[in-house]
Amino acid sequence: MIKGSVWKFGRDIDTDVIIAGRYCNISDPDELAKHVFEDLDPTFVGRFVQGDVIVADANFGCGSSREVAPLCLKAAGVAAVVAPSFARIFYRNAINIGLPIFEIPSVAKFFEQRQSIQIDPGTGMISNLSTGASFQAAPFPEFMQKIIGAGGLVNYASERIGGLGNEK
Amino acid sequence: MAMTMTEKILAAHAGLPQVRPGQIVNAKVDLVLANELSAIVAIEEFGKIRGAEKVFDPHKIVIVPDHFTPNKDIQSAQVAKKVREFALTQQMLYYEVGRMGIEHVLLPEQGLVRPGMLVIGGDSHTCTYGGIGAFATGVGSTDVAVAWALGEVWLKVPSTIRLEFLGKKQPWVSGKDMILYAVGRLGVDGAIYSALEFTGEAIADLSVAERLTMANMAIEAGAKNGIFVVDAKTESYVQGATDRPYTVYQSDPEAEYAQTIVFDMEDIDPQVAFPHLPSNTKPVSQAGDLAIDQVVIGSCTNGRIEDLRIAAGLLKGKKIHPRVRCIVIPGTQKIYLQALKEGLLETFVQADCVVSTPTCGPCLGGHMGVLAEGERCVSTTNRNFVGRMGHVTSEIYLASPAVASASALAGRITEPGKI
Ligand code: SF4
Numbered sequence: 175m176i177k178g179s180v181w182k183f184g185r186d187i188d189t190d191v192i193i194a195g196r197y198c199n200i201s202d203p204d205e206l207a208k209h210v211f212e213d214l215d216p217t218f219v220g221r222f223v224q225g226d227v228i229v230a231d232a233n234f235g236c237g238s239s240r241e242v243a244p245l246c247l248k249a250a251g252v253a254a255v256v257a258p259s260f261a262r263i264f265y266r267n268a269i270n271i272g273l274p275i276f277e278i279p280s281v282a283k284f285f286e287q288r289q290s291i292q293i294d295p296g297t298g299m300i301s302n303l304s305t306g307a308s309f310q311a312a313p314f315p316e317f318m319q320k321i322i323g324a325g326g327l328v329n330y331a332s333e334r335i336g337g338l339g340n341e342k
Numbered sequence: 343m344a345m346t347m348t349e350k351i352l353a354a355h356a357g358l359p360q361v362r363p364g365q366i367v368n369a370k371v372d373l374v375l376a377n378e379l380s381a382i383v384a385i386e387e388f389g390k391i392r393g394a395e396k397v398f399d400p401h402k403i404v405i406v407p408d409h410f411t412p413n414k415d416i417q418s419a420q421v422a423k424k425v426r427e428f429a430l431t432q433q434m435l436y437y438e439v440g441r442m443g444i445e446h447v448l449l450p451e452q453g454l455v456r457p458g459m460l461v462i463g464g465d466s467h468t469c470t471y472g473g474i475g476a477f478a479t480g481v482g483s484t485d486v487a488v489a490w491a492l493g494e495v496w497l498k499v500p501s502t503i504r505l506e507f508l509g510k511k512q513p514w515v516s517g518k519d520m521i522l523y524a525v526g527r528l529g530v531d532g533a534i535y536s537a538l539e540f541t542g543e544a545i546a547d548l549s550v551a552e553r554l555t556m557a558n559m560a561i562e563a564g565a566k567n568g569i570f571v572v573d574a575k576t577e578s579y580v581q582g583a584t585d586r587p588y589t590v591y592q593s594d595p596e597a598e599y600a601q602t603i604v605f606d607m608e609d610i611d612p613q614v615a616f617p618h619l620p621s622n623t624k625p626v627s628q629a630g631d632l633a634i635d636q637v638v639i640g641s642c643t644n645g646r647i648e649d650l651r652i653a654a655g656l657l658k659g660k661k662i663h664p665r666v667r668c669i670v671i672p673g674t675q676k677i678y679l680q681a682l683k684e685g686l687l688e689t690f691v692q693a694d695c696v697v698s699t700p701t702c703g704p705c706l707g708g709h710m711g712v713l714a715e716g717e718r719c720v721s722t723t724n725r726n727f728v729g730r731m732g733h734v735t736s737e738i739y740l741a742s743p744a745v746a747s748a749s750a751l752a753g754r755i756t757e758p759g760k761i
Binding site: 190194196240241242244262271327335 | 366382386387390391393394409410417464465466468480481484485496498531534535619707728729730
């Protein structure tokens with residue numbers, strides 16, 4: 175069970191503001207985590223508490239394919255990101271590296287900054303403990319559940335080194 | 343069953359007779375691209391895949407260090423070194439500084455991407471290759487690492503949105519203006535999880551370079567890929583680059599589209615995208631009176647020889663505005679040499695521009711033109727997010743090479759027809 179405070183973001187949060195291009199020659203996730211959202215809010219890193227949750231509006235993670243974007247969020251202690259939609263490369267990167275993400279239509283308007291949120295990652299049930307409202311996230315397709323279940327794409331691939339294969 | 347080009351390419355690479363939008367497939371890749379920044383993370387992940395020592399096929403893997411090269415600092419040099427050593431040990435295709443170019447300009451030029459191929463790259467603008475009828479999409483570093491090991495990638499088959507451009511281009515309108523206009527209409531998430539298929543009379547009239555420019559920015563509308571029909575222009579471009587074989591796929595007439603959006607070329611003037619989203623577009627004529635500090639002409643969007651010819655055409659025999667810095671970056675070594683032979687570089691230098699070796703450099707705020715507080719830049723690149731090219735208060739205005747050159751001369755955002 176994930177339980178923490180809400181950090182609220184608007185729509186079209188791009189990967190350049192999640193982690194600026196100038197830091198993309200750093201590959202140590204903990205080093206990167208020091209610069210998360212620096213251009214949007216330089217005080218974010220000082221105030222964010224491990225285990226808190228990002229609730230954003232549509233199209234979270236648009237822009238560059240930099241995998242360091244979900245990586246540095248994970249390293250900064252972001253327990254999950256909840257949004258109505260994710261940009262597709264961010265979406266797959268998050269699944270591949272094991273950053274929990276949840277898609278719920280119009281979710282952003284039901285959460286305010288610093289409200290208390292609880293997420294059951296198993297069922298996708300998400301509650302706003304401050305208002306009592308609860309929401310059901312869209313379930314992941316079966317294939318993605320397998321990747322998540324394996325603990326990310328690297329583990330999944332390790333199990334099938336001959337090829338991922340298709341069911342005919 | 344009727345399918346779109348995108349669906350046909352995915353079905354062929356998944357070894358399936360047909361695929362439907364929404365279906366998740368594991369597809370064989372024809373080429374896996376990475377730059378030094380995505381490769382450095384992919385190398386780490388590759389090392390964690392149990393049983394993977396050698397890549398699946400080194401001839402189908404290409405590494406292009408272009409973002410911070412020639413290395414801008416020690417940190418970047420360390421990254422580039424590690425990537426170089428890995429690429430050479432694994433015998434991957436590797437393009438070193440001096441032989442390289444900006445990845446998405448280089449790969450079509452070298453004939454490494456061809457129609458009908460399935461290409462993934464650790465860079466969001468991998469979608470550029472749809473300009474010559476390939477399925478190409480950006481992925482993350484873990485996807486790259488797994489594709490290095492297995493030669494496969496998991497993909498959700500996108501539904502296709504058809505964009506039809508009717509009529510003829512107006513003066514000074516280029517592919518860049520058409521894609522800026524389309525992104526403005528669609529919004530930055532208007533094509534999320536979808537393919538964009540570009541069709542219509544105006545598309546048939548475009549050069550291959552302009553199609554590559556348009557496909558490059560499909561991601562700016564959130565699309566998974568952008569794709570163009572393969573015609574005689576495409577085939578002559580591809581045959582000029584390589585004698586390796588390729589496959590032409592065409593959308594079936596009865597193929598199902600999620601949506602068809604029709605644009606009339608009458609409505610499309612030269613465009614500019616205001617800060618801080620590529621969808622924040624206006625006609626240049628409505629830009630107002632905005633003084634600028636810098637102009638960048640280059641990148642994977644507009645760093646081709648055709649772009650440099652347009653810029654040089656406007657700058658020839660003139661000087662740029664005394665308050666403006668203008669940085670011109672040919673996309674590849676081959677383009678640099680061609681521009682040298684044609685006298686374009688001389689035109690730029692005489693107009694007081696800086697001419698750089700190929701690099702992404704300023705496009706991602708790396709080096710070679712980082713912006714200071716409050717500075718304004720007109721750029722032929724593809725993104726104008728907050729802080730993208732430097733200080734968080736700096737502003738990027740995206741435009742075509744013609745608009746960028748006219749603005750460099752005037753010192754403010756200007757229509758090329760007014761110069
Ligand atoms: S030129 Fe810019 S957009 Fe293109 S690959 Fe380089 S950094 Fe990315």
